[in-house]
Amino acid sequence: MADSQQQAAQLTRMQAAQRQTQHQLDLIDRQITRRMTALIPLLGRRQPGYRRGKPPEPGAFLERYRANLAALTAERQPEADALPRKPARQDAAIAALGARAGSGGDVLATVQKALP
Template sequence: MSGPAKHAAQLTRMDAARRQTQHQLDLVDRQITRRMTALIPLLGRRQPGCRRGKAPACGAFLERYRANLAALTAERQSEVDALTRKLARQDAAITALRARHRPPPRPAEGGDGGSMAEGRS
């Protein structure tokens, strides 16, 4: 396998690994969303004030929702952090590989564009 073909294959493998990591991160996010969606009907049933002639607290449902979301997110936070760090490392490695194997820039036609004039005063 020649040099450019070897680098292209390596880049393809790295891109596939990055897509897999992103998929895992998206999967965790969907799982949290699914669990919160299942909890919504249970959160709305706690309205003891309505039965006694009082209006329900306006922000009570939202507070319960946020508290449950924070708890679910905290359970998976270490996994999310690890996947996020892995994704960042993969992005950096892919960028470095692309930069390392990018063809060198061609010199501009027509000279240096007057850089000598800048040095004279």
């Protein structure tokens, strides 16, 4: 009985860690999106030839947008590279814990009852 409670507690901790990792990935995506959204008005103002009768280049804005997005993404790349591997390892560890518990159903059911 104590062993199954220990495994249930361990499974709960592992699932909480997995949720935290996913939250961190989402946070990085939101930060990049927020910074790019703030840059969009600045990217569209570079049209030096438009007042002299030349129309703006249609692909220039998109090119500047992609360059800035690549720079922002490269800035967060080390952190973003490490985090996606972590949920896969956490999923495998949670599955291994469930398999080690025998059927895994009683541990999982205990944890699901405890979760809000």
